[in-house]
Amino acid sequence: MNKQGVKWLYKEVPDLVVKGILSQETADKLRQHYGQVKGIAKNTVTLIILGTIGALLIGLGIILLIGHNWEDLSRLTRGVISFLPLVAGQALALWVMWKRPGSAAFKEGTATFLSLMVGVSIALVCQTYNIPGDAGTFTLSWMLLIAPIVYLMQATLPAVIYLIGITVWAGTYWNDSFKAIVFWPLATVIIPHFVWSLRQELYVLRSIILSLVMIICASIGASFSLGKTWDGAWIIIFPSLYSIFYFLGNLDSNKITVNWQRPMRLIGAIGLFILAFIFTFKDVWKYGAVHSYGIIRNISDLSAIPDHIISLAIIAVSMLLFYDFVKRKNITVCLFGVVPLIAIVAYFLKGSTGILPIIIFNVYLLFLSVSRIASGIRNNSLGIINSGMLMLAILIIARFFDSDISFLIKGLVFIAVGVGFLVANVALARRLGGVK
Amino acid sequence: MKSKLIIGLFLLLALVQIYVPFSMITKREDVLKHGEQFKFKTAPVDPYDAFRGRYVALRIENDHVIKQGVQDFDNGRSVYAIIDLDDQGFAGFSDLTLSRPIGKAYIKAKTGYPSGSKIYLDLPFDRYYMEEKAAPAAEAAYRKHSQQGEQDAYIVVRVKDGFAVIEGLYVAGQRIEDLVKQENRK
Known part of the structure; x- marks a missing residue:
């Protein structure tokens, strides 16, 4: 359960006992069940944030100062000076680990500073x-x-710097997939640090930032390193990648419940929708599926093997997670997470015209948005209803302007979408009217 | 106990972090002290590209080898480029080998795109760092002196065991730092 919820419950309990709604015994049992709320004082969070920003600013300031009046110094002096930022960073970090091993703020700040100073020295x-x-x-x-x-x-910002750094590194080798794949x-x-940070309940911000950076870096890293050996591979790789984010964000081990606190679930879902939406366009299947975006396409070459292995691993993980959620009968999650599976089917059915994939994805998105609206109605959740309506609206508007499709198919899709919208609206009106 | 282990590991990491820049310095100092000295004439570079931040982008005029059998040296291959001198004493490259040459001065480099029988080299010197304020004057001087007709800009490089380190950038027979100082005094 959410920490905020437990806090709220504990505040209510004494009142409930006084009013006789709960017995003292039940109240004690409740407290035993949920245990103590590990609170973290607001000013500690502020301290962590300010400390880290301070370290970042000092570090960046030193980077800007270097090289000023640098010419007049001898090479030896410059050599010695090169080590100063590094040694200063190390000394600070050592002092914190020795004297303040319990302070997350000090550790995060000095670790960030040291991480930057290593770069400055080199x-x-x-x-x-x-x-x-x-x-x-470099x-x-x-x-x-x-x-x-x-x-x-146990610092997260160095992990963030590291992730961004290896993504930049992979970017410098974007045309050499044999190297970029090392990403x-x-x-x-x-990953072990990420798992550790998820288990640290007291510091939600940490795992949110790390998840966000991981999503962004993995996406960019994938585009640098994967799908160059196999035409249109991105059509399967990217849905698989985003479905992994989405499934991971939905795992129970992650107890946080608000959307923005679960960037993996949120961005995973948005990413899957956008991809499925892109796949309803003809040009994607006409051009995107027959070209790979890399300049090197040595399908038979040895250097293609790591690309294949990592791509297959991503697809396999996505399928396993999908299977796991199917087994749990979590239909809402499966409906979103099925995109890679549909993409695989569509990819092999694309033929020369690409008509079949377009129909498949249009029907899928129609079904997804309508079922989302329906589930929103069942749970009386306006948020879910609205997201479903928005998805539906985007689909309809796109089809309206997409004049490449033949009139017959266009007409059929329009009729289907219209019927779906009407049914959903009628149901929504009845249900909400009934609730009131 | 655990914290002692962590601090021990951290000290180890700190040593490695110091060792990396330290080894970079000692390797280059060794080459600058004991390496053989060569002068490479520089060629004009695209003026918009000459300064990125605080360095002069360098292009070496003789950055290629004319050789038959280009196909053995595909793009991006590590090679040994053998250095020879022209009649003015400037360095260029006479041959490429795949194994380490004996008894000749050479630079380890990567091959670039071949063009006809010319194989271009991706040489390990492409920039010369300057102080930020000195940059515009240095740029002007470098561009003027690397143009056709008045081509007297060159770099001095020390080479040892195939490893090359730039010692200085010279324009009109003067170190570029001194030239910039003179310009500023005017």
Whole structure:
């Protein structure tokens, strides 16, 4: 149960006991069942945020200051100066680990500062010796040197810097998928920390930020590294990736219940809808499915193997999670999570015209939005009804302007959407009227 | 007990973090002290591209090898480029090998796109860092002196065991830093 809910319940309990609604015994049992609420004082959160922002600003300030009046110094002096930011960061971090091992604020702040200073030191050396702009090598060594900080100091911002860094690194090798693919093993380094942060109930912000960055970086990383060996592979890879986010965001181990606190569920769902929506357009199947966006397409080449392995692994994980939710009979989640499966079917049925996939996805989105509206009506949730209506509206508007489809199909889709809308509206009006 | 282990591991990490920049410095200092000195003439670069932040983008004039059998040196392959001098004493490249040459000065580099029998090299020097304020004057001087007809801009490079480090950028026989200082005094 939500922490806020338990807090609210505990506030109500004494009153309920006084009024005789609950017996003292039941009240004690309730407290025993839910246990103590591990509260975190507001000013601690503020301290963590301010401390981290402070560390970021100081770090960035030092980066900006470097190289000023740098010319007049000898190479040796510059060499020594290069180490100063790094050693300062290390000393601060060590002091915090020694004296304040319990302070999340101090640890997060100094760990972030140290992570930036590692980069500053290497950059200073590169400047002094005119080391070529091999951005990839620089970024990778920087990231590998800060990854252990995440675990030794239990700090999340270094993990965020690391994820962004390896994504940038993969980007410098976007036309060399054999190298870019290393993004995935590099990214898994952060997963234990992510699991740990999800288990830390006291600090919700931490896991939200980390989830957000993971979603963004995994999406960008996927576009740099995957789907280059196989035409139109993105049509299956991206729905699979977003369905994994969506399923993970829906797992029970994650107890947070508000939408914005579950970026994986929210962004996963939005991503799946957008992809399914894109798949209702003819051009996607006409052009997108026959071209891969990478310039290298050595399907028979050895360098294609890692691409295939990671792609298949993503698809397999998505299918397993889907199967898991089917087994639990969680229909609402399955309805969204089925997009990759439909995409696979559609991909193989695309033929030369791509008409079948368009019909499949139109029918699917119609069904999805109507069922969402229906489920909203059943649960009297206006939020769910509205999201369903919005999806439906987007679909209808798109079909109205999409003049490429033949009149017959267009007409049929319009009629179907119209019927669906009417039925939903009638049901909605009756139900809500009845409730009132 | 646990915190001692963590601090121990952290100290280990700190050493590695120091070792990486330290080894970068010692390797280059060694080359600058004991390496063989060469002068490479620079070519004009796209003026819009010359300065990114605080460095002069460099292009070496003789950055290619003319060789038969281009197909053995496909794009992106690690090669050893053998250095030779022209009659003016500027360095260029005479040959490429796939194994380490013996008894000749060479630079380890990657091949770029071949063009006819010319194989272009992706050389390990593409920039020369300058102070921010000195940048505009340096840019003007570099561009003027790397143009056709008045081509007397070059870099001095130290090379040891195939590893090259830039020692300085010279324009009209002067270090670019000194030239910029003179310009500023005018």
